[in-house]
Amino acid sequence: MAKVGKSVIQSSLAHFGQLAISLGLVVAVSRILSPEAVGVFLMAYVAILIVLPLHEFQIQSFVIQRQQIDRLGLRAVSFAAWASSLVALAVCLVAAALFKLTYPDGAIVECLLIACIGFLIRPFSVPAAAVLARNMRYGVLSAIKLWAAVGRAVVTLGLLAAGFGPEALSWGLVAESVVGLLALRYVHSESRLIAPSPRGSREVFDFCVPYSGAHLVITLSTALTPLLIGSFQGLAMAAFFNRARTVTQFFRSSVEGAIQPIVLSEFTKVRHDKAELQRVYLRATSLLTGLAWPSLAWLGFSAGPLTLTVFGEEWAMVAPLATLLALGGLLYSATAWSAQLHAAFGQSRLLLLRDGLLQLPLLLILFFTAHMSTLAVAGGMAVAAGLSLAVNLMLVRRHFGISIAQAIASLDKSWWAAAMTGGIPYALNLWVGEGLSAPQALALMAASAAIVWPFALWLTRHPLLDEAKLQWESLRGADRPLA
Structure with a gap:
């Protein structure tokens, strides 16, 4: 049986490491790109933030709190994961069209479309990660998250070194989703690549929709903040605010998250x-x-x-x-x-x-x-x-x-x-x-x-x-x- 104390320590250390890598990446990017260039990516990331609750959809919380979970239940979970990710993708595509009208140079749209690739990758790993969490295998989950942060940093910095601009940060997000597929390796074969099925998914949606909706209304203000600052104060001020929030999140969320x-x-x-x-x-x-x-x-x-x-x-x-x-x-x-x-x-x-x-x-x-x-x-x-x-x-x-x-x-x-x-x-x-x-x-x-x-x-x-x-x-x- 997994030990709670050990899980807490493993998860906390890995999460702290993940945040440290992310903060290091923020520092490096700030030294390479100008505040205006960082602001371009942040404006694109606004759409990702808005639909982030749909991307996660609280699948893990549902699987953890359910008394029993079988293969049929996992198929319903997979269906919910795919449905929420596709809705998130559709919202981001609409946002890309709106950005195209308001920022004709296309840099923001390019960053957003690249980041959207992650919505087609993550549904494969979400059910497996939820099963690992239910079984208290936080050591494995922590290692995957840590490697995902490393993958994001390596891809982002590598592309920046190759001369890419803010789109390098979007490719880093895609790399993070790809590394998340490692969760499939650590679950039983019957829990891998589960075919989605709408049967029984109502219970999943009944739990996840309100819970994700609660997160959605929270992230709405989080996403709108840089958008409003960028619109009224300029892209550079949006970047300043983002850096302040990133540092604060590092200190606040190292253990909590x-x-x-x-x-x-x-x-x-x-x-x-x-x-x-x-x-x-x-x-x-x-x-x-x-x-x-x-x-x-x-x-x-x-x-x-x-x-x-x-x-x-x-x-x-x-x-x-x-x-x-x-x-x-x-x-x-x-x-x-x-x-x-x-x-x-x-x-x-x-x-x-x-x-x-x-x-x-x-x-x-x-x-x-x-x-x-x-x-x-x-x-x-x-x-x-x-x-x-x-x-x-x-x-x-x-x-x-x-x-x-x-x-x-x-x-x-x-x-x-x-x-x-x-x-x-x-x-x-x-x-x-x-x-x-x-x-x-x-x-x-x-x-x-x-x-x-x-x-x-x-x-x-x-x-x-x-x-x-x-x-x-x-x-x-x-x-x-x-x-």
């Missing part, structure tokens, strides 16, 4: 025991914020030297944007597991309603601030994250009996750890950092944070320390629950 399906599995196991469910959720939230909040706090204080060191002076505008987005990330992480909590109870329609309603004020903020400045957009997104936090807390209280006081109490130690990890290195840099170059200031702040963070965890007696000990034991073969 890796263990979302594992957390969903654990919530599903204890959903019949209300007290245990509350305990697992609160502890999981405390563990996540113990990692994410100090990282985001450090990012917010060190964004200046980090931006100059990583991207160069041409991208200096990224720093204040990253600081504001880091604030929004702090607010988001406080209830990041609430979606998995609702999904464990099959409340995908509630997620769709929740996220759909939350997008309305966010979209209003985006349309209003896009006319003003990119900084106003980033600040408005932080305000929207605060509103989302309040709504999520109320829903968790209503449906699972977790009071707002309990939720806040689970965050107090993470708050102090974040304040110390971000504030002390910043104060130290102000004290001794005069005359230091950006790389030297960044090294000083990074080294001091590496010392302050574990000390802060020890001082506050954060549960992350106990969890680290238990995870170490799990690597040595001990079976244990997530929390």
Whole structure:
């Protein structure tokens, strides 16, 4: 039987490696292409982002939470994967036609059409990857994702070195989908290349459509943001905002993105025991914020030297944007597991309603601030994250009996750890950092944070320390629950 602790560590390390490779690719591309050229790809990527929920379609979540899955069920899953991918492809082709009318030079359209090839590749690997996740084979899945990131980076940088422009980034996306086919190698032969069948697919669509719809309304604002900034502020400003968001996502999602399906599995196991469910959720939230909040706090204080060191002076505008987005990330992480909590109870329609309603004020903020400045957009997104936090807390209280006081109490130690990890290195840099170059200031702040963070965890007696000990034991073969 797969060990949860080992799965968490394998998935987290590989996801962190994947994000690190992606961030390295972003840095390299920023050094090679101009902000305007990067903006060309980002405008094309807007369409990919909009249909990304259809591309994934929450197939993995459906297979994980289903009590039993047989070959007939997998054929229905395959049908749903193909149907959603073809719909996504059709939407992107329509978007390509619209871009052709608004940007006649054709560069954006070329990037989009190349990226669309991935929609014809991914349905082959989605059912197999879902089966691997259901069987807790996160080590294999993590390795595939890591190699996919490597493949994307190699293809993109190779084509850029050969003289290609922004279309090289689209070919990198295609390479990522191709490497994903490795999932077929690690499942039983009866789970490979499953012929799609509409029989039984209604159950799949009943779960996946609302759940994916919830993600769709979230990604809608994510996709519209660079589109609005590019339209009102110029392609270069869209690139600045994207770089700030990429850096923030690296610090926010290194652990969160890796263990979302594992957390969903654990919530599903204890959903019949209300007290245990509350305990697992609160502890999981405390563990996540113990990692994410100090990282985001450090990012917010060190964004200046980090931006100059990583991207160069041409991208200096990224720093204040990253600081504001880091604030929004702090607010988001406080209830990041609430979606998995609702999904464990099959409340995908509630997620769709929740996220759909939350997008309305966010979209209003985006349309209003896009006319003003990119900084106003980033600040408005932080305000929207605060509103989302309040709504999520109320829903968790209503449906699972977790009071707002309990939720806040689970965050107090993470708050102090974040304040110390971000504030002390910043104060130290102000004290001794005069005359230091950006790389030297960044090294000083990074080294001091590496010392302050574990000390802060020890001082506050954060549960992350106990969890680290238990995870170490799990690597040595001990079976244990997530929390």
